[in-house]
Amino acid sequence: MNRAEVVVCGAGLAGISTAFHLAVRRNVGDVLLVDPRPPLTLTSDKSTECYRNWWPSEPMVRFMNRSIDLLEELAVETDNVFGLNRRGYLFVTARPDQIDEWIEQGEKIAGFGAGAVRIHRDRHPQVTMPPSTGFEGVPDGIDVLVGSALHHVFGWVAPDAVAGMWVRRAGWLSAQQLGAVMLDRARGAGVRTMRAAVEGVEVQAGRVSAVVLDGDERIACSTLVNAAGPMLKEVGAMVGVDLPVHCEAHHKVAFRDRLGAFPREAPMTILADPQTLDWDPEERRHLAEEGREDLLGELPRFCHGRPEGGSGSPWVLALWEYRREVVDPPVFPMPEDPLYPEVVIRGMARLVPAMGRYRDALPETVVDGGYYTKTGENLPLIGPAGPDGHFVCGALSGYGVMAAAAAGDLCAGWIVGDGLPDYASVFHPEKRSARLASLDIGDTGQL
Numbered sequence: 001m002n003r004a005e006v007v008v009c010g011a012g013l014a015g016i017s018t019a020f021h022l023a024v025r026r027n028v029g030d031v032l033l034v035d036p037r038p039p040l041t042l043t044s045d046k047s048t049e050c051y052r053n054w055w056p057s058e059p060m061v062r063f064m065n066r067s068i069d070l071l072e073e074l075a076v077e078t079d080n081v082f083g084l085n086r087r088g089y090l091f092v093t094a095r096p097d098q099i100d101e102w103i104e105q106g107e108k109i110a111g112f113g114a115g116a117v118r119i120h121r122d123r124h125p126q127v128t129m130p131p132s133t134g135f136e137g138v139p140d141g142i143d144v145l146v147g148s149a150l151h152h153v154f155g156w157v158a159p160d161a162v163a164g165m166w167v168r169r170a171g172w173l174s175a176q177q178l179g180a181v182m183l184d185r186a187r188g189a190g191v192r193t194m195r196a197a198v199e200g201v202e203v204q205a206g207r208v209s210a211v212v213l214d215g216d217e218r219i220a221c222s223t224l225v226n227a228a229g230p231m232l233k234e235v236g237a238m239v240g241v242d243l244p245v246h247c248e249a250h251h252k253v254a255f256r257d258r259l260g261a262f263p264r265e266a267p268m269t270i271l272a273d274p275q276t277l278d279w280d281p282e283e284r285r286h287l288a289e290e291g292r293e294d295l296l297g298e299l300p301r302f303c304h305g306r307p308e309g310g311s312g313s314p315w316v317l318a319l320w321e322y323r324r325e326v327v328d329p330p331v332f333p334m335p336e337d338p339l340y341p342e343v344v345i346r347g348m349a350r351l352v353p354a355m356g357r358y359r360d361a362l363p364e365t366v367v368d369g370g371y372y373t374k375t376g377e378n379l380p381l382i383g384p385a386g387p388d389g390h391f392v393c394g395a396l397s398g399y400g401v402m403a404a405a406a407a408g409d410l411c412a413g414w415i416v417g418d419g420l421p422d423y424a425s426v427f428h429p430e431k432r433s434a435r436l437a438s439l440d441i442g443d444t445g446q447l
């Protein structure tokens with residue numbers, strides 16, 4: 001029988017990062033990464049690849065700050081091959097009451113360590129535009145741009161917008177390149193990879209002793225990391241653990257912006273308000289006939305998008321989860337909404353009016369998506385669960401790219417018994433409920 005000290009089940013960003021942190025940062029020599037799919041091809045290559053340290057609870061702010069510190073360190077070491085930028089997230093509102101809410105919530109989040117709140121009410125606010133790539137010299141915290149301050153800096157947002165909240169320790173990167181860098185380095189430090197599915201786990205005297213792969217191959221090991229993404233629950237059940245996660249379908253549309261409607265220098269831009277789409281009477285009748293009344297009333301907030309690629313690229317990514325569909329257990333291929341591209345592009349026009357020029361002639365679009373594997377509180381599960389030697393690194397919901405570095409680091413810390421950060425207990429798969437009760441989670445921070 002083959003052997004490994006640690007078997008990592010799942011070669012998405014969570015599993016790759018755990019293998020990387022074990023082998024490269026903690027000198028654990030004998031790690032085997034097992035997945036029936038090519039690395040990064042289930043969920044980790046479907047994301048919008050964005051990151052932010054602006055989260056509504058202290059553990060998440062501290063966790064994301066740690067992750068972004070690690071990403072920045074790796075970017076410096078690799079000459080930024082994964083294109084980390086700090087162009088920010090711009091939340092836009094047409095509701096005046098949102099401004100005080102942002103400021104009040106901002107002071108609270110600033111207190112968690114996310115950076116200062118700066119409020120700009122002048123016509124010409126003192127804000128620095130970030131470079132298109134790189135992150136040095138860009139502040140953290142938020143700039144709240146009120147009235148003409150918003151329109152001076154971002155002249156292309158809807159004219160009736162009354163304010164914008166620009167989150168600064170935020171931006172995007174290439175998730176595939178990030179995964180490839182960590183995988184390369186992990187391999188260089190001795191991590192082996194294998195194309196196979198974990199189908200069973202053997203436990204002896206309360207400790208993991210082997211995994212059984214498809215084809216009945218067995219690998220003796222004393223440690224198993226469950227980083228199975230949407231199959232977290234299924235793999236947990238192999239060791240008798242019922243992980244409290246569900247899967248939510250999320251899509252994104254990429255479109256070729258042939259009219260140059262979406263500005264190339266834009267941050268990740270998000271409509272903070274709910275909206276009702278302006279279908280014409282004929283379209284409304286048609287949608288009602290098709291049983292799509294769900295698209296006729298008020299749709300939720302957070303329609304969002306960003307430019308993809310350099311200044312010469314025509315591509316834009318946009319997302320809007322107006323359905324929040326739970327699919328448990330997850331099915332592949334995922335359920336799709338044929339109207340998704342049109343709904344999202346119309347939604348984006350409320351935020352960036354120039355996008356309304358696509359109303360009668362949609363651009364060329366490509367839709368893909370994956371599952372947000374998440375807990376009810378939208379906090380991750382990282383740490384030991386069930387028999388000795390079984391660790392979980394998952395439930396990374398819609399933030400697994402930005403969190404991957406800190407998630408792998410934390411999971412590796414649990415495995416080798418390193419000093420753990422104070423947020424570790426909140427994400428502990430089995431003992432977290434005691435800590436959750438003392439936290440004001442409220443808003444889950446999901447877009």
Ligand SMILES: Cc1cc2nc3c(=O)[nH]c(=O)nc-3n(C[C@H](O)[C@H](O)[C@H](O)COP(=O)(O)OP(=O)(O)OC[C@H]3O[C@@H](n4cnc5c(N)ncnc54)[C@H](O)[C@@H]3O)c2cc1C
Nearest residue numbers: 010012013014043044048049050198229370399400401402
């Ligand atoms: C539309 C969309 C947009 C998103 N946008 C962002 C964003 O902007 N920023 C951000 O940070 N995050 C974003 N995310 C979330 C992010 O993509 C995920 O949180 C992250 O990719 C999860 O990584 P993972 O490694 O946990 O899961 P996965 O990437 O799904 O990897 C799990 C792996 O486990 C393997 N596996 C499963 N079962 C077994 C088994 N029995 N044996 C062996 N292997 C197994 C699978 O084959 C798979 O390769 C987005 C997600 C979606 C869907």
